[in-house]
Amino acid sequence: MLGELLRIRPEVLDEEGCHRYFPLENVATDIPIQETLGEDTLILLEQWASVAHLEAHLAxxxxxxxxxxxxxxxxxxxxxxxxxxx
Incomplete structure (x- = not known):
């Protein structure tokens, strides 16, 4: 799944309004308030110029x-x- 995401990443970064688009990996710590995520969880941080740009991206x-x-x-x-x- 990560491979597919990385495959389209250059196209996404070329989209109008895309400022950031990258996956994040969970790091286990001893911090008590940290939410525990499954090993199969993928977090993708995106930054778009507007909601309209995000909506266009999704289409x-x-x-x-x-x-x-x-x-x-x-x-x-x-x-x-x-x-x-x-």
């Missing part, structure tokens, strides 16, 4: 192809849209 052919390619391994997917509030 691209390479994203549809990616979703189709990884669907056998995806049990659950979610998105959280955040604002820095600055």
């Amino acid at each position: 691209t052919a390479h994203m549809k192809s990616y979703q189709e390619a990884v669907s056998p391994w995806v049990e659950e997917a979610g998105i959280q849209v955040l604002n820095a509030g600055l």
Whole structure:
């Protein structure tokens, strides 16, 4: 699944409005408030110029192809849209 993500990453970074797009790996620590994630969890940090850019990204052919390619391994997917509030 990570290989498929890295395959489309250059195309995503070339999209209008894409500032950042990279996977993050969970690091186990002894910090008590850290949420424990499964080893099979993939976190993808994205930064877009606007929600409209994100929506356009989600409709691209390479994203549809990616979703189709990884669907056998995806049990659950979610998105959280955040604002820095600055």
